[in-house]
Amino acid sequence: MKGPVQHGFKRGSKDLGCPTANLPDEAIEPHQDVLQTGVHYGYARVLLGEDAGSADEVLPMVMSIGWNPYYKNEKRTAEVHILHAFDSDFYGKELRIVMLGYIRPEYNYTSLESLINDIETDKLVTLRSLDRPTYEAFKKDPFFQ
Numbered sequence: 001m002k003g004p005v006q007h008g009f010k011r012g013s014k015d016l017g018c019p020t021a022n023l024p025d026e027a028i029e030p031h032q033d034v035l036q037t038g039v040h041y042g043y044a045r046v047l048l049g050e051d052a053g054s055a056d057e058v059l060p061m062v063m064s065i066g067w068n069p070y071y072k073n074e075k076r077t078a079e080v081h082i083l084h085a086f087d088s089d090f091y092g093k094e095l096r097i098v099m100l101g102y103i104r105p106e107y108n109y110t111s112l113e114s115l116i117n118d119i120e121t122d123k124l125v126t127l128r129s130l131d132r133p134t135y136e137a138f139k140k141d142p143f144f145q
């Protein structure tokens, strides 16, 4: 999937140490039938330009496909957290992602602590999963060039 990064609803994901870049609806729409709701991992690249250094490379990402209460739960949104410390926000920049695997379904949480713990687990699962040598080829896929 690819598209310019959209503004979301600022539900405090940055405060949780997990900002999520939102893909536009048009990026998700063609895949609605096959997309599974929940948390996935894969690779992402934000097209920032040469002088962005490592921030412009293909990077690990963890992403949530979820029903959006703001659209009466009739639409799903794709939110991508990239495992990289960016110097600044990149709204409007083109984001490209490949989804490589599924981690878990969406859960409801009874405490903020358990939510934060799960996000940390998702990041670890992402990094460990992407260690599989067969995924290396996706980093070099022409889609990212």
Ligand code: ADP
Residues within 6 Å of the ligand: 005, 006, 007, 008, 009, 010, 011, 012, 013, 014, 018, 019, 020, 021, 022, 080, 081, 082, 083, 084, 085, 086, 088, 089, 090, 091
């Ligand atoms: P919004 O509700 O607008 O999506 P967030 O709090 O989720 O707000 O922050 C998302 C924004 O943060 C992204 O659109 C992007 O510009 C920026 N950002 C900075 N670092 C990251 C990162 N590591 N992964 C994803 N987005 C990031």
Ligand code: MG
Residues within 6 Å of the ligand: 008, 009, 010, 013, 019, 020, 021, 022, 079
């Ligand atoms: Mg977000």
